[in-house]
Amino acid sequence: MNVVWFKRDLRIEDHEALLEASRRGPVLPLYILEPGLWKQPDVSQRHWVFLNDCLHELNASLKDLGQPLIIKRGGAVEVLEELYQRHTIKALWSHQETWNAWTYERDKAVKQWCRTKHVPWHEPSQNGVIRRLRDRDGWAGRWYGQMKKPVLDSPVALQSIQETSDTLPSAAELGLPVDALGSLQEGGRREGLKLLQGFLSERGEAYTKEMSTPVTAFESCSRLSAHLAFGTISVREAFQASEWRSQEIKRMPRGMKGKWPSALRSFSGRLRWHCHFIQKLEDEPRIEFENMHPAYDGLRDSGFNEIFFEAWKAGKTGYPMVDACMRALSATGWLNFRMRAMLMSFSSYHLWLHWRQPALHLAKLFTDYEPGIHYSQVQMQSGTTGINAIRIYNPIKQGIDQDPEGTFIRQWIPELCDMDQSFIHTPWLAKSQMADYPMPVVDEKTARKAAAGKIYGLRKNNTSHKAVAQEIVNKHGSRKSGLPRAAGRKARKDNKQEELPL
Ligand SMILES: Cc1cc2nc3c(=O)[nH]c(=O)nc-3n(C[C@H](O)[C@H](O)[C@H](O)COP(=O)(O)OP(=O)(O)OC[C@H]3O[C@@H](n4cnc5c(N)ncnc54)[C@H](O)[C@@H]3O)c2cc1C
Numbered sequence: 001m002n003v004v005w006f007k008r009d010l011r012i013e014d015h016e017a018l019l020e021a022s023r024r025g026p027v028l029p030l031y032i033l034e035p036g037l038w039k040q041p042d043v044s045q046r047h048w049v050f051l052n053d054c055l056h057e058l059n060a061s062l063k064d065l066g067q068p069l070i071i072k073r074g075g076a077v078e079v080l081e082e083l084y085q086r087h088t089i090k091a092l093w094s095h096q097e098t099w100n101a102w103t104y105e106r107d108k109a110v111k112q113w114c115r116t117k118h119v120p121w122h123e124p125s126q127n128g129v130i131r132r133l134r135d136r137d138g139w140a141g142r143w144y145g146q147m148k149k150p151v152l153d154s155p156v157a158l159q160s161i162q163e164t165s166d167t168l169p170s171a172a173e174l175g176l177p178v179d180a181l182g183s184l185q186e187g188g189r190r191e192g193l194k195l196l197q198g199f200l201s202e203r204g205e206a207y208t209k210e211m212s213t214p215v216t217a218f219e220s221c222s223r224l225s226a227h228l229a230f231g232t233i234s235v236r237e238a239f240q241a242s243e244w245r246s247q248e249i250k251r252m253p254r255g256m257k258g259k260w261p262s263a264l265r266s267f268s269g270r271l272r273w274h275c276h277f278i279q280k281l282e283d284e285p286r287i288e289f290e291n292m293h294p295a296y297d298g299l300r301d302s303g304f305n306e307i308f309f310e311a312w313k314a315g316k317t318g319y320p321m322v323d324a325c326m327r328a329l330s331a332t333g334w335l336n337f338r339m340r341a342m343l344m345s346f347s348s349y350h351l352w353l354h355w356r357q358p359a360l361h362l363a364k365l366f367t368d369y370e371p372g373i374h375y376s377q378v379q380m381q382s383g384t385t386g387i388n389a390i391r392i393y394n395p396i397k398q399g400i401d402q403d404p405e406g407t408f409i410r411q412w413i414p415e416l417c418d419m420d421q422s423f424i425h426t427p428w429l430a431k432s433q434m435a436d437y438p439m440p441v442v443d444e445k446t447a448r449k450a451a452a453g454k455i456y457g458l459r460k461n462n463t464s465h466k467a468v469a470q471e472i473v474n475k476h477g478s479r480k481s482g483l484p485r486a487a488g489r490k491a492r493k494d495n496k497q498e499e500l501p502l
Helices: 017-020 046-065 077-087 103-117 139-148 188-201 203-212 214-220 225-232 234-248 259-285 306-314 322-331 337-350 355-367 372-383 394-401 409-412 427-433 445-461 465-476 483-497
Strands: 002-006 027-032 070-073 091-093
Touching: 002 017, 002 077, 017 027, 017 091, 027 046, 046 188, 046 225, 046 355, 046 372, 070 077, 070 306, 077 103, 077 188, 139 234, 139 259, 139 306, 188 203, 188 465, 203 214, 203 259, 259 372, 259 409, 259 465, 306 337, 306 355, 322 337, 322 355, 322 394, 322 409, 337 355, 337 372, 337 394, 337 445, 355 372, 409 465
Parallel strands: 002 027, 002 091, 027 070
Antiparallel strands: none
16 A cells, blocks of 8 residues: 655645555555654644644545545654554655654654665655755746646545554643634635635735735735645645636726736735745755854844743733734734734844744744744844845834724723723823733833844944855845746845845
């Protein structure tokens, strides 16, 4: 038999590993529940809850094909060895995975096991991330090539194999701390498809305008991130659905198109970013732990302020927009891009905290935690890539711009519920109305200026900064070439915002 190891690809459609294995005979569809993974500092109960939904549906789909999902508890090598003792394994199939350092090491151990047992391991790619990439030139063109390939059908049927499945442990059995969850997104492919369809047909029209403010973003963004992270939907499926919708909009008379053309262009561009950022971690796994640009080593390494960190985590910094965002994220597992960037920027600049601990905290809160995107973005918003413009978000300005009425703030900070409208973004100026909401942990302007001084000072005084930054751009930077013409114009604009050799 062939073993198909499901990892971050919890679907049966557009699943090359499953389809190819099924063409070669009986298939054992396997999910390995690895207790070691669930002990890592970047996973949490909400990931577990979402995963359970996904596995439940995946099992039902596989059952319909004739062979349910086999769940095994244990280390991957241990589980494979146990199966090997009882079955003749022709080959192991799984999609390439770019995840955290733990899964990277585990894959190396599995590779070694496969070598020893002479079991070939086939790992097709499931997105636009390229293994052993030599050169970033032409990457975008290759990404388009991958996205344009036909979406694969699920196998028609699977032969049944005699094998028992373990039961899924509870979150408590895995030792996962109880999560203060309010309303978490539902997992599973059915829900993912519903989101995709709803976004492309209705919700997404004002996406470009409404994605930045948390007042509208929860509804106007696609909300597909957790599904893409767990693979209930492939990036290619999302891309092709968006392309199909673009064609439909193109055929409409001029006055009927509304804001769709821009919304779909932005969405499709972000699907490319999804892979673009994961590619960085694939090419340089150390960025999970270390600054992308070494000039920043030591910058924030001493004097980690635990009091600031606790205030930030609890949504009690005294800055309403920061606190509302943190509380909303803790309760729902999601936040829009700009507000994620503001949270990270506040932690790294105003509070001057090294990015690693805050990154782990956010990883646990984001249901869609995707290490490749996460660590690249964390470093970008902390100024340690050396190739991005420094962006220090002023949380008061963000509040005024993105939540002028204070609707979002009042929703998540009940202490400010009765605050006068004029002081909702600066409650410390109306102390009598503050209830038990805290005073600011730092003075915004002073902290921002101090951070800017340190980071610009470092760039200015480090003579090799520019040369090293150029090397980083060569390795990781997005390129213009290789894109179709329409996408190329937009990408050029994106590149300007995204990666600049300084
Ligand atoms: C500090 C920080 C950490 C982040 N960590 C993660 C993470 O762990 N997982 C994650 O999926 N996204 C992460 N993002 C990127 C982004 O915020 C989310 O992808 C987005 O908010 C998800 O919502 P959505 O699915 O509605 O996105 P949409 O706006 O509808 O976009 C569609 C898809 O495009 C991709 N995408 C969107 N924006 C980006 C981006 N800036 N970079 C890369 N891909 C993008 C996502 O896969 C997303 O699902 C992070 C951003 C920041 C600033």
